[in-house]
Amino acid sequence: MQGTDAGKKAAGGRRGKRMPRAERERQMMDAAVATFGRRGYRAASMDEIAELAGVSKPLVYLYLNSKEDLFSACIRREAAALVEAVRGGITPGEPADQQLWAGLLAFFTHTAECPDGWSVLHSQARTHGEPFAREVAVMREEIVAFVTLLIAEAAREAHGNPTLPEGEVAPLAEALVGAAEALAVWANATPGVTAREAATTLMNFSWAGLANLMQGKPWSPPK
């Protein structure tokens, strides 16, 4: 993700050119994310990845060790990039709805910029069993926990209600995150939908609720 999705040919160098390990590794991971994201874990072949990266297969194995390790590495890199993007969009201390808005905007912006990375995390990693599913689950739980906090905080801001029972709030956070994920997929598949629109829709939906919307009081983005 770091950098855009690799295009048809390795960005950095012609095949055979020597270069520092870190850079080569990044090229390979770029190729791997693109391939895994488009084809899926099983359908992606190490041959295709190596070719897209512009290196020979043995080099991929030398650096990344195995297909499984390579996929795990992709998941971790993309998860970190996503969390980083969202975290970077938020200003701690602001009102909860501002933070949620900012986080969603950053989220939709990032998933639109890195569709292959998002596919790896959301579609591929979660459907390929145990070593991998757990890796995304960890990241996802982090995010759900953060959203849970935001909702609780919002309730406190609204009328000092000290704590909504955690058992009621967590499922709401699940629903919100799930809706965000679905909208990210939908936005990537629907030409012309911007990150801002997706975020607005979701804020409307989750913050104001349908009922409020119907009463002519839609939530609207700040500024």
Add this chain to the structure above:
Amino acid sequence: MQGTDAGKKAAGGRRGKRMPRAERERQMMDAAVATFGRRGYRAASMDEIAELAGVSKPLVYLYLNSKEDLFSACIRREAAALVEAVRGGITPGEPADQQLWAGLLAFFTHTAECPDGWSVLHSQARTHGEPFAREVAVMREEIVAFVTLLIAEAAREAHGNPTLPEGEVAPLAEALVGAAEALAVWANATPGVTAREAATTLMNFSWAGLANLMQGKPWSPPK
């Protein structure tokens, strides 16, 4: 020889027992849904499916033709079953929120009862490219369209608002359906969560909105 326990796994019959084609075909589809749902399309092997069905591989090919056809058949069967379940839960003339509630309850009930079928539809079919993704997409669009109608209808019921612009409602329906899908996965993965609880959470979230919840006015299921 009826006493021998030949079968390793087969649910419906011991290996080798003759039976009419329709029944055998159902057994095979059951095995296929279970296998595809757990392992994914690529990782599932026809060997495993045949063994689980309690038949030899050639019979699977004789009846279902190819792995691709078999997967498609699974998708279609499970999609039809899901739509049927939801449709059966709804009473057409009722108020929109009643219909949504009933539909969600039926949805979460069905996905809880058929986790493998749900996995096939939600996780596997959508991540394995063109022949398959389109098949679920069709069903999903139907559902999104139906939810879109419900939301518009609700708005009309609420205060005669003639029509919310379609371009605003459709994304909300996307979000709602996406949230439902995520909650179905979450409910299946979280022991102790009932379909009723999941449906209530989602009604709360979508119908009343978080804001209302914070003001102490949670939506609550009928009866």
Add this chain to the structure above:
Amino acid sequence: MQGTDAGKKAAGGRRGKRMPRAERERQMMDAAVATFGRRGYRAASMDEIAELAGVSKPLVYLYLNSKEDLFSACIRREAAALVEAVRGGITPGEPADQQLWAGLLAFFTHTAECPDGWSVLHSQARTHGEPFAREVAVMREEIVAFVTLLIAEAAREAHGNPTLPEGEVAPLAEALVGAAEALAVWANATPGVTAREAATTLMNFSWAGLANLMQGKPWSPPK
């Protein structure tokens, strides 16, 4: 061959209709000859043959025993039919060149009428190893021997030369028969070539020779 090559569907009866063994067996052989002739021994499947014959596979096995036996039976039937056709065209006792002409005409007529049977004998049986190649070889040797006799007889007729050395005549007969076989294939593949034309060409070539042809003395068919 007896009867024309079977068309798309079994000529004699609808599937399932009971009928005497001999007739069923003929239907099956017709289907087998058509299938073997078009697809080749290995590529022809018992399934296809049974379907074309309008019967179930077990019945084919009941009557014809195995694929190998079925193919052998086809070879024998078609070989007999071909020899019969040629023999029937010849009037023993006539001058050798008349006999050769009549035999060739019968041969080209038959191969044009039964292209599948001819394919079985010429193309398929000879390329599929020992049980089969020998069966055609026997028939072919018969024919070569007959042609050898004709040539020797012609020489005697021409100038009383009692016997050309057998070692010189046999290869000539081989060449003549080989040329006839090639012309049969060529005639079947070239629209508009009649059996009569093929036979004339070959008589010209073998009887008169190219040299004579060049001297303006082509051999011409009787009457």
Add this chain to the structure above:
Amino acid sequence: MQGTDAGKKAAGGRRGKRMPRAERERQMMDAAVATFGRRGYRAASMDEIAELAGVSKPLVYLYLNSKEDLFSACIRREAAALVEAVRGGITPGEPADQQLWAGLLAFFTHTAECPDGWSVLHSQARTHGEPFAREVAVMREEIVAFVTLLIAEAAREAHGNPTLPEGEVAPLAEALVGAAEALAVWANATPGVTAREAATTLMNFSWAGLANLMQGKPWSPPK
């Protein structure tokens, strides 16, 4: 073909020995020609070919791509070798009968040296349907066209006959080529028959004709 047909074990190297791609590819093609020639396209298994070549199956696929491609490659290589051998035997400016004699001698010599290659071209490729039959057909038509020219040229040499009608000469060329093919098969199957004898027989048969032979004027090879 290059070199003699491989015997029981790979001619060039022991299994496992590393070697440049071109050489390995040649070994594989040798093995493939031998196997296809003896067993036929369908009956030959990639396993057998790989084993005979002394390599693993994946390597065959890596280099030659598929069974179909491998067979096509064999056909092309053997066709080129055969044409090359015949062309190499002929001296362009010579009288037509000299050229035919030289060409036939080269042809029978080559088919005797490479029986498997000849089998691939004559027996196997022509009986296995469209991708393959066409490839030999092209080569065969070239040869027939050349022979057609030779016959026409001979007529001109003989008595200035401007041109025999093409429609009469082409079938004669077909017959001549067909006879040559059959004699090649016969010579390979009959111990003790030399290429020279086969060529002499065919020259006798085609050039002088049976009639001349009977009048005690057999054609005889030069020198």
Add this chain to the structure above:
DNA sequence: TATGAATGAGGATTCATTCAT
């Protein structure tokens, strides 16, 4: 650092053939 050469293992698919009725 980097690669051309090579393979063990497994998966989809087909086919001749038999059994029970």
Add this chain to the structure above:
DNA sequence: AATGAATGAATCCTCATTCAT
């Protein structure tokens, strides 16, 4: 006399992975 149900045994092909240089 005839068939629907069923399978053991290949066969083509792919892929992750390693070796020798």
